[in-house]
Amino acid sequence: MKRTHHCCQLTKTNAGETVSLIGWIDSMRDHGGVLFIDLRDRNGLTQIVLHPSTDYGIELNSLKPESVIGATGEVLPRSDETVNEKLHTGTIEVHVKELVVYNISDTPPFPLEDEKAQKVQEDLRLKYRYLDLRRPSMLQALTVRHKASKIVHQHMDESGFLEVETPYLFKSSPEGAREFLVPSRLNPTEFYALSQSPQQMKQMLMVAGVEKYYQIARCFRDEDLRADRQPEFTQIDIEASFIEREDIYELIEGLIVKLWKDIKGIDIPQPFLKLTYEDAMNRFGSDKPDMRFPFEIQDVGEIFASSDFKVFKSVVDSGGVIKAINMKGLADITQGEIKALEDTAKSLGAKGLAFIKVEGEWKSPILKFFSEDEKKALEKALEMEEGDLIFFAATEWDTACTILGRVRLDSVALLEKRGKITIDPENYKFLWVIDFPLMLKDEVTGKFAAAHHPFTAPHDDDIELLSTDPKKARSKAYDCVLNGVELGGGSIRIHDMTLQKTVFENVLQIPEDVVQTRFGYMLEAFKYGAPPHGGIAMGFDRMVAILADKEAIRDVIAFPKTQRGQDLMSMAPGPVEPKQLKDLKITTLG
Numbered sequence: 082m083k084r085t086h087h088c089c090q091l092t093k094t095n096a097g098e099t100v101s102l103i104g105w106i107d108s109m110r111d112h113g114g115v116l117f118i119d120l121r122d123r124n125g126l127t128q129i130v131l132h133p134s135t136d137y138g139i140e141l142n143s144l145k146p147e148s149v150i151g152a153t154g155e156v157l158p159r160s161d162e163t164v165n166e167k168l169h170t171g172t173i174e175v176h177v178k179e180l181v182v183y184n185i186s187d188t189p190p191f192p193l194e195d196e197k198a199q200k201v202q203e204d205l206r207l208k209y210r211y212l213d214l215r216r217p218s219m220l221q222a223l224t225v226r227h228k229a230s231k232i233v234h235q236h237m238d239e240s241g242f243l244e245v246e247t248p249y250l251f252k253s254s255p256e257g258a259r260e261f262l263v264p265s266r267l268n269p270t271e272f273y274a275l276s277q278s279p280q281q282m283k284q285m286l287m288v289a290g291v292e293k294y295y296q297i298a299r300c301f302r303d304e305d306l307r308a309d310r311q312p313e314f315t316q317i318d319i320e321a322s323f324i325e326r327e328d329i330y331e332l333i334e335g336l337i338v339k340l341w342k343d344i345k346g347i348d349i350p351q352p353f354l355k356l357t358y359e360d361a362m363n364r365f366g367s368d369k370p371d372m373r374f375p376f377e378i379q380d381v382g383e384i385f386a387s388s389d390f391k392v393f394k395s396v397v398d399s400g401g402v403i404k405a406i407n408m409k410g411l412a413d414i415t416q417g418e419i420k421a422l423e424d425t426a427k428s429l430g431a432k433g434l435a436f437i438k439v440e441g442e443w444k445s446p447i448l449k450f451f452s453e454d455e456k457k458a459l460e461k462a463l464e465m466e467e468g469d470l471i472f473f474a475a476t477e478w479d480t481a482c483t484i485l486g487r488v489r490l491d492s493v494a495l496l497e498k499r500g501k502i503t504i505d506p507e508n509y510k511f512l513w514v515i516d517f518p519l520m521l522k523d524e525v526t527g528k529f530a531a532a533h534h535p536f537t538a539p540h541d542d543d544i545e546l547l548s549t550d551p552k553k554a555r556s557k558a559y560d561c562v563l564n565g566v567e568l569g570g571g572s573i574r575i576h577d578m579t580l581q582k583t584v585f586e587n588v589l590q591i592p593e594d595v596v597q598t599r600f601g602y603m604l605e606a607f608k609y610g611a612p613p614h615g616g617i618a619m620g621f622d623r624m625v626a627i628l629a630d631k632e633a634i635r636d637v638i639a640f641p642k643t644q645r646g647q648d649l650m651s652m653a654p655g656p657v658e659p660k661q662l663k664d665l666k667i668t669t670l671g
Contacts, residue, residue: 082151082181089125093172095156100175102127103151105215106144106186116141117174120152123220128165128174129154137180147186147193147215153179203635208649210640222637225629228344229621230297233317236336242293242319247282249275249299254599258302261312269666275301278618280534281603283320284574287614288606292322297621306644309633311622313642316569320616326559326573329617330355330513333561333569336619337511344628347509353561354512361514362479366406366486368517371565372510374493374502378406378485381473384458390450396475404474404481407463408492410501411470412438418495422472422488429487430480435473439465447473490565506630511563519543519556520588529588533558536581537572538615544580551588561619568624571617578607 084103091100104122111117116131129152131141144150154177165171190209191201195218198206206213213219237244253260253274260274276282278300286294298318304310317336321328334351341347354372361370364377382403385393393403423434437445443456451459463471472488474481496502519539520529529551531537539547543554557573575581581604585596596604622634635641642648662669 082153087124088120088122088127089169091127091156091170091173093158096158096173098156099153100156101151101153102129102175106146106148106150109144109146125170126168127170130174130176131180132176135178139180139182143185145186145188147189149183151181151183152177204643204649207643210650214639219636222629222631223639225344226625226637229340229625229628232340232343233297233336236339237295240332242295243291244296245286245291245294246296247276247279247298251276258304261301261303264665264667266665277302279318280536283318283616284536284603284614285606287320287322288609288611295319306646311634311638311642312646315621317619317621320614322612322614324615326557326615329559329571329615333617333619340624340628341509347507349509349511356512356514357516358514358518359516362482366482366489368514369560369562369565369567371490372512373504373508373564376406376408376489376493378404378482379462381405381459381462384455384462388455389452390447393475401476402478402481404485405463406472406485406489407465408470408472410468411492411496412440412468414470414495422491425487425491426484429484430476431474431484437471439467439469509563511561514560514562516555517558518552519554520551522552528590531589532556533570533572535584535589536574538575547583547588563627566623569617569619571615573615576607576611576613578604581607
């Protein structure tokens with residue numbers, strides 16, 4: 082049987098027509114022997130009616146939900162009292178004359194209605210993922226992913242970019258995240274690595290003169306998985322020659338505006354806000370700040386520069402900072418909630434979490450150490466008033482910012498729980514965070530590591546700092562951030578071979594022979610006219626999840642892995658035959 086229509090199409094205008102539909106039995110209702118079936122395909126539902134007086138060549142009571150059938154019959158209007166206004170096809174029904182049964186389904190292990198399925202343990206839904214994907218909301222998520230992919234291809238094509246595929250099997254580069262290694266049968270004892278990112282390949286494409294490259298790329302990282310990470314993921318990978326950072330901003334903003342307009346019908350204003358890394362940390366305690374609520378961190382170190390409160394003064398004298406944030410309206414916080422915030426602060430490096438409640442009078446264990454002048458200065462600086470709750474962090478700059486950044490987010494959750502603040506999920510606050518540090522120093526080993534990756538270019542004004550104080554050097558890196566989530570990041574790259582060798586050998590202190598083994602081909606390529614270039618990688622899974630109103634990226638990936646990296650449907654990873662290991666010259670332990 083060949084369908085004439087999908088199950089979302091028929092209306093009163095089709096009344097009297099003979100049509101054929103194919104799909105799954107979504108639900109069944111027996112009214113005195115007359116069987117009413119909601120037939121479902123990928124596009125929607127249509128009610129069909131089976132009459133006991135018609136010979137369909139099958140016992141009607143043998144039909145079960147989720148069975149696959151085809152039905153041919155006449156479209157008839159529903160009576161006024163049976164019209165279903167919630168369905169596009171709710172004004173009609175198809176009275177079936179011919180029935181084809183393709184497959185009778187067993188009873189599914191969990192209900193497939195969206196509301197009921199959400200209460201089912203996720204491991205069970207992942208084991209039967211092919212059933213989970215039948216749910217309308219899951220099919221809708223895959224549809225959003227498809228639409229987003231089309232928009233990306235269209236936008237990049239219109240912007241003059243060339244789609245180029247890069248290899249999955251690549252050279253191991255262990256200075257980044259842990260890689261998946263793939264043994265080579267044809268080259269015994271040697272290994273490929275699954276590409277963590279096409280970073281080096283796309284830079285080679287710039288040397289090759291491609292000028293504008295992109296792909297929707299699959300990437301692989303063998304990391305310990307957190308709640309919303311996957312071992313294989315997808316990114317919109319972009320690289321271009323002869324560009325500045327502003328060119329990347331314009332390109333990505335245009336793409337985001339089109340995605341949100343075409344998929345969600347929302348107009349996103351341009352240009353996006355830009356914050357330096359230092360400003361973002363100082364004000365919001367995060368390099369991916371959520372701008373949907375107003376609470377900002379203040380530096381109150383000057384107030385305590387000559388204080389009798391030794392704890393604060395000693396921090397200032399040693400070069401640390403005193404930071405504070407006013408969480409307005411949270412003075413009714415409970416002791417248990419204070420303890421939870423304090424535990425979080427301690428996990429981030431704090432010795433404790435000092436606070437002041439404004440409830441008629443100021444209440445705080447540290448209040449007795451403050452002078453009247455210090456109290457007045459605090460009140461003015463933090464605009465303190467009745468009902469406020471002030472938190473302090475006194476330590477090194479980056480630690481203090483991070484502590485209060487986390488306290489800010491957790492406190493907003495408490496305010497939202499109390500109904501004192503509403504965070505609109507449809508309020509999309511995009512911004513760029515720029516001017517990241519080029520290098521991070523490991524205080525234990527004293528060695529530097531690239532904050533982004535070792536191919537990131539330093540600010541032109543900061544190149545001299547590479548030989549004097551690399552920690553102070555700023556990079557030409559940038560992150561695109563939305564509501565506390567990093568959507569993607571990139572940078573202008575180093576295109577000068579001499580500067581790249583300086584970063585590898587002098588700053589990162591990678592031995593010359595190791596540099597040659599890992600990156601020799603790049604340095605060799607740079608001898609032959611490497612153009613100035615830069616790019617960005619945007620997290621496609623995360624963007625689609627937001628566009629589809631999903632909390633987790635697993636819900637927009639057809640066959641995701643668990644936090645242990647397992648596919649519960651196929652039970653991968655699994656053992657292999659001894660002969661396979663023998664062919665690869667591999668011996669396993671245990």
